[in-house]
Amino acid sequence: MKVKLGIIGYGGMGKWHAQNAPRAGVRIAAVCDIEDEKIKQAKEDGFVTYDSAEALLQDEDVNTVVLTVPNHLHKEMCIKAAKAGKHIVTEKPAALDIVELDEMELACKKAGVFLTVHQNRRWDKDMLIVKKAYEEGLLGNIFTIESKLHSANGYMHEWHLYKKYGGGMIYDWGVHLIDQILFMMPDAKINSVYADIKNVLHDEVDDYFKIILKMNNGVTAHIELSTYILNYAPRWLVGGDKGTMVIKTFAGEGAVYKTGVMLSKLPAQITETVAGPTRQFAPVPPGGIVEEPLPEVETDWIDFYRNVTDVLNNKAESKIKIAQVRRVLGVMEAARKSAESGKSILLEQ
Amino acid sequence: MKVKLGIIGYGGMGKWHAQNAPRAGVRIAAVCDIEDEKIKQAKEDGFVTYDSAEALLQDEDVNTVVLTVPNHLHKEMCIKAAKAGKHIVTEKPAALDIVELDEMELACKKAGVFLTVHQNRRWDKDMLIVKKAYEEGLLGNIFTIESKLHSANGYMHEWHLYKKYGGGMIYDWGVHLIDQILFMMPDAKINSVYADIKNVLHDEVDDYFKIILKMNNGVTAHIELSTYILNYAPRWLVGGDKGTMVIKTFAGEGAVYKTGVMLSKLPAQITETVAGPTRQFAPVPPGGIVEEPLPEVETDWIDFYRNVTDVLNNKAESKIKIAQVRRVLGVMEAARKSAESGKSILLEQ
Numbered sequence: 048m049k050v051k052l053g054i055i056g057y058g059g060m061g062k063w064h065a066q067n068a069p070r071a072g073v074r075i076a077a078v079c080d081i082e083d084e085k086i087k088q089a090k091e092d093g094f095v096t097y098d099s100a101e102a103l104l105q106d107e108d109v110n111t112v113v114l115t116v117p118n119h120l121h122k123e124m125c126i127k128a129a130k131a132g133k134h135i136v137t138e139k140p141a142a143l144d145i146v147e148l149d150e151m152e153l154a155c156k157k158a159g160v161f162l163t164v165h166q167n168r169r170w171d172k173d174m175l176i177v178k179k180a181y182e183e184g185l186l187g188n189i190f191t192i193e194s195k196l197h198s199a200n201g202y203m204h205e206w207h208l209y210k211k212y213g214g215g216m217i218y219d220w221g222v223h224l225i226d227q228i229l230f231m232m233p234d235a236k237i238n239s240v241y242a243d244i245k246n247v248l249h250d251e252v253d254d255y256f257k258i259i260l261k262m263n264n265g266v267t268a269h270i271e272l273s274t275y276i277l278n279y280a281p282r283w284l285v286g287g288d289k290g291t292m293v294i295k296t297f298a299g300e301g302a303v304y305k306t307g308v309m310l311s312k313l314p315a316q317i318t319e320t321v322a323g324p325t326r327q328f329a330p331v332p333p334g335g336i337v338e339e340p341l342p343e344v345e346t347d348w349i350d351f352y353r354n355v356t357d358v359l360n361n362k363a364e365s366k367i368k369i370a371q372v373r374r375v376l377g378v379m380e381a382a383r384k385s386a387e388s389g390k391s392i393l394l395e396q
Numbered sequence: 397m398k399v400k401l402g403i404i405g406y407g408g409m410g411k412w413h414a415q416n417a418p419r420a421g422v423r424i425a426a427v428c429d430i431e432d433e434k435i436k437q438a439k440e441d442g443f444v445t446y447d448s449a450e451a452l453l454q455d456e457d458v459n460t461v462v463l464t465v466p467n468h469l470h471k472e473m474c475i476k477a478a479k480a481g482k483h484i485v486t487e488k489p490a491a492l493d494i495v496e497l498d499e500m501e502l503a504c505k506k507a508g509v510f511l512t513v514h515q516n517r518r519w520d521k522d523m524l525i526v527k528k529a530y531e532e533g534l535l536g537n538i539f540t541i542e543s544k545l546h547s548a549n550g551y552m553h554e555w556h557l558y559k560k561y562g563g564g565m566i567y568d569w570g571v572h573l574i575d576q577i578l579f580m581m582p583d584a585k586i587n588s589v590y591a592d593i594k595n596v597l598h599d600e601v602d603d604y605f606k607i608i609l610k611m612n613n614g615v616t617a618h619i620e621l622s623t624y625i626l627n628y629a630p631r632w633l634v635g636g637d638k639g640t641m642v643i644k645t646f647a648g649e650g651a652v653y654k655t656g657v658m659l660s661k662l663p664a665q666i667t668e669t670v671a672g673p674t675r676q677f678a679p680v681p682p683g684g685i686v687e688e689p690l691p692e693v694e695t696d697w698i699d700f701y702r703n704v705t706d707v708l709n710n711k712a713e714s715k716i717k718i719a720q721v722r723r724v725l726g727v728m729e730a731a732r733k734s735a736e737s738g739k740s741i742l743l744e745q
Contacts, residue, residue: 277653
């Protein structure tokens with residue numbers, strides 16, 4: 048069975064699916080949007096078009112839809128599509144909260160259709176390098192993983208600016224950054240969630256967050272995003288008792304840092320600062336830190352749609368399971384509660 | 397009245413006071429230690445020596461002592477010195493906990509002697525640059541201050557390795573890093589304390605911590621220290637709604653980053669990553685971020701002993717007040733409680 052995809056919403060992500068899904072053998076069967084200009088664009092791009100989701104859902108050539116509409120519409124569109132017998136890929140966040148997700152899942156179960164979520168950041172090269180280091184013990188016992196995303200652009204685009212559409216950075220990116228951590232360490236339980244969420248430049252929706260997950264495997268994950276930090280921290284900093292890994296960008300530039308003689312014995316060094324000496328924070332003697340290349344990983348996002356095809360042909364399990372998506376939404380809700388109350392939220396203990 | 401200083405403990409910090417305090421007109425009247433080798437060294441350095449604190453405290457030429465003994469001895473030595481009628485400067489942390497500090501303060505009040513603490517990091521250039529930016533609104537409303545100290549040396553020296561001597565990094569450096577934040581924003585209350593404290597390479601004492609202070613002025617301070625991160629983050633990262641400040645080292649190298657056109661309007665940019673596009677985290681167009689030099693500050697640690705002299709001559713208030721020191725100890729205790737329980741500790745609300 049070939050995936051014959053109906054794209055619901057022809058904005059930035061709708062176009063992106065249209066252009067990229069065919070690489071996995073997916074055929075774009077139809078596109079709909081409620082804006083004339085976007086329908087016109089879709090026609091020019093060579094697609095069958097509709098001016099509403101309802102119309103597209105009646106097209107029997109479509110067996111699967113992708114929901115690339117604003118976040119607040121995912122639930123409604125998902126339930127409609129399920130009732131129309133279509134399999135469903137939704138953009139992330141799958142839903143605004145767990146209650147919505149449960150309704151969506153139930154509707155899909157009832158209709159006997161497949162539901163999955165485009166958590167495309169599971170194919171990010173930078174994250175997969177960290178995952179490999181974790182799995183292979185490359186840094187020894189990892190005690191800290193810092194996942195940071197900084198922008199100097201200051202803005203959010205389009206509907207992401209508004210609360211009623213499910214805007215803000217936790218919905219847009221928090222959902223990826225949390226999912227990546229849980230994907231990386233699937234067997235670890237989350238002991239607690241603590242968060243700081245701010246409105247730096249946007250009054251209506253969050254544009255800064257730090258979410259700290261203490262995991263029961265000894266790792267603490269520090270997830271930070273800002274739309275207005277003008278000198279970016281590395282995308283990843285991972286500290287283990289045998290080394291440190293730094294990955295600067297999405298492209299996966301960075302290195303592993305290890306020490307040779309360091310842990311056995313070193314001559315004490317002293318640094319004199321304006322206000323006094325420090326031995327502890329004196330520099331390491333030259334050659335004390337050895338830089339190694341990052342491990343290699345191969346990744347191709349197109350595996351997402353290959354997996355969707357395989358699932359629909361009973362050849363594989365879904366790589367993005369609703370239980371996982373639900374867990375991430377739970378962390379997002381805990382993060383909001385934590386930020387509002389000043390308290391940490393104990394989970395999964 | 398001239399400060400005639402008796403140095404109790406002639407280890408690293410004892411020697412440092414001996415060499416540096418005279419710049420403020422302090423005379424080193426005597427030195428004591430319990431180790432023969434250190435007494436020998438003090439004699440060679442030209443000082444009157446004693447083999448016990450008790451003997452030194454009987455020397456009438458000494459009117460003030462500095463306690464440069466391991467942390468667990470501060471209380472005992474302080475009380476003895478107070479009873480002997482000596483004014484007291486103690487190394488940090490002043491005490492292992494608030495209960496000890498209260499006993500010390502009471503003993504000094506009873507004896508009518510002055511007690512202060514060598515919180516020398518209030519004269520650190522890097523911190524004072526951040527303080528200036530905060531006071532002058534250089535970055536607009538500051539939402540985050542990250543104070544980080546990373547070492548690749550992996551070790552701690554001497555008694556800092558042992559719990560019974562008051563070892564570990566929270567006592568050694570946490571006390572400075574917390575004090576700096578509270579010194580920087582004296583009018584802000586601490587809403588909550590959350591901490592992650594780990595034993596990465598040392599089983600007995602902490603060698604990694606992250607302490608998050610949510611302040612009632614909208615600033616969240618993230619204080620992090622590790623003895624084993626091999627690629628250091630900047631000493632400071634400060635984010636405001638008008639710019640970002642980065643200070644790399646104790647020496648105060650770094651810059652202020654600001655945006656010009658950024659906040660009004662920019663052409664949308666898209667970055668294609670392996671796993672999909674991002675507009676939010678696309679790079680800023682060239683010239684979009686303007687780099688400015690850090691503000692200038694002048695600082696001289698010797699003001700610490702000048703202030704001690706002025707206090708003893710009724711010419712000034714103490715710059716390091718016991719109430720401030722007590723507050724820092726309270727945060728350290730809250731941090732430990734938070735790390736043990738996984739909960740945040742609400743304070744000063």
